[in-house]
Amino acid sequence: MTHPHFPTPAPARPLRVVVADDNPVVRAGLTALLTGRSDITVVAEAADGQEAYEAALRHHPDVVLLDVQMPGVDGLTALPYLVDLAPVMMLTYSRESATVEEALRKGANGYLVHGEFTAAQLVDAVRDIRQGKPHFTPTAADALLSQLRRGADSQQHTESVPPPREFSEPLSQVQPNVGESSGRVRYQLSAREAEIMNLIASGMTNQQIAAACFISEKTVKNHINRIFAKLHSTTRAQAAAKWLGVN
Numbered sequence: 001m002t003h004p005h006f007p008t009p010a011p012a013r014p015l016r017v018v019v020a021d022d023n024p025v026v027r028a029g030l031t032a033l034l035t036g037r038s039d040i041t042v043v044a045e046a047a048d049g050q051e052a053y054e055a056a057l058r059h060h061p062d063v064v065l066l067d068v069q070m071p072g073v074d075g076l077t078a079l080p081y082l083v084d085l086a087p088v089m090m091l092t093y094s095r096e097s098a099t100v101e102e103a104l105r106k107g108a109n110g111y112l113v114h115g116e117f118t119a120a121q122l123v124d125a126v127r128d129i130r131q132g133k134p135h136f137t138p139t140a141a142d143a144l145l146s147q148l149r150r151g152a153d154s155q156q157h158t159e160s161v162p163p164p165r166e167f168s169e170p171l172s173q174v175q176p177n178v179g180e181s182s183g184r185v186r187y188q189l190s191a192r193e194a195e196i197m198n199l200i201a202s203g204m205t206n207q208q209i210a211a212a213c214f215i216s217e218k219t220v221k222n223h224i225n226r227i228f229a230k231l232h233s234t235t236r237a238q239a240a241a242k243w244l245g246v247n
């Protein structure tokens with residue numbers, strides 16, 4: 001009796017990464033770390049933004065790891081061009097809030113500050129970025145939340161509130177404008193619930209909120225259930241409308 005022959009499925013193609021950093025020691029360390037994984041390969045290294053762009057054109061990577069401060073063409077200058085070619089994660093010593101915010105506005109899918117992550121966390125972040133899951137280390141997450149809070153402060157000085165945007169707008173283009181203080185009092189939200197409601201109103205998904213707040217998606221969902229109950233809302237759009245004060 002002959003047995004049917006089933007073809008062996010082809011192994012998944014390794015995740016292709018371009019590493020861009022002007023420090024050769026950092027580049028070598030990142031390359032050694034990532035190429036030690038069976039499902040990741042570093043296809044090119046670059047010492048500035050121009051080299052990173054040329055490498056991305058040539059190698060079609062799945063992820064680009066990009067430093068901010070580099071001689072010649074720096075990371076932020078190259079970023080808008082690179083995001084058209086591949087997801088980009090900033091991997092840098094630059095921790096200034098303005099730099100983090102500019103990187104997000106220009107399309108970065110994540111922002112990791114050296115010294116704030118382990119080797120395993122970096123590998124997980126690289127894998128997740130290809131699947132559209134953003135990663136932020138604490139400094140970058142704080143900068144994102146500070147941006148939201150500044151939007152809340154400016155909202156208190158305006159006489160009218162525009163209707164809420166469609167929630168399909170990319171995170172990199174979000175310019176939040178919410179009244180956190182009055183909303184917390186009115187709806188009796190905790191500090192964490194108000195923080196998460198701000199992120200919901202800015203258009204972030206549960207996945208993005210979990211990454212920004214360093215909590216699990218299940219915890220995000222639990223917070224959202226409590227928020228919806230306090231706002232007497234059943235949808236994100238309805239909750240955001242109440243939070244923004246348009247009802």
